[in-house]
Amino acid sequence: MDTPARSPASGIGRDVLALGAVDIAILAVIIVVGQLSHGVEPLAEPLVALETVVPFAVGWLVMAPLAGLYAPGVATSLTRTVRVTTVAWVAAANVGMILRASALFxxxxxxxFPLVMTGFGLLVLVGWRGAYAAYADTRR
Structure with a gap:
């Protein structure tokens, strides 16, 4: 089995960085779609969009690694991916809600909003990660 390429400075593999970038992009898309459905124009009000995305991105960036989502072997195991993504997102959504409800944002x-955000995030993130795990497993 090939060893994933790693960034020399951080020791983080390119695959992990790519997965993390897609995860954050998906979170941003979920939030922008939600804003559009409520009449908010993210291009006309970029700070409003950013202020909604940031708490959930912070929650994800803290909780996904803590849950072990980026650990070796997780991305290629469907059952582990689904389980760990579920734990990571429920935790990250709660962190995001706490931050969003704070005076910081x-x-x-x-x-x-908490129910909708947690539900849609769970559906989309687990769906994307599960599809990727199924694909990655066939490539091994």
Missing amino acids: DGGAAWP
């Missing part, structure tokens, strides 16, 4: 987290 404008907008709050009024009901049913």
Whole structure:
């Protein structure tokens, strides 16, 4: 089995960086789609969009590695990927909600936003990660 290429400075593999970048991009898309459905124009109000994305991106960047999502072998095992992505997203969504409801960010987290954000995030992130794991497993 080939060893994934690693960044010399950080020791993080390119595959891990690519997966993390797609994860964050997916979170941003989920949030922008939600904003569009509520009449917010992210291009006209980029700070509003950014202020909604940042708490969840921070939550993801903290919780996904803690949950072990970027650990070796997780990305190629469907059952591990689904389980770890679920744990990571539920934790990250909670961190995001706490940050969003804090004085650090404008907008709050009024009901049913936590339920919708957690549900859609879970559906999309687990779906994407599960599809990637199934694909990666066939390539091994």
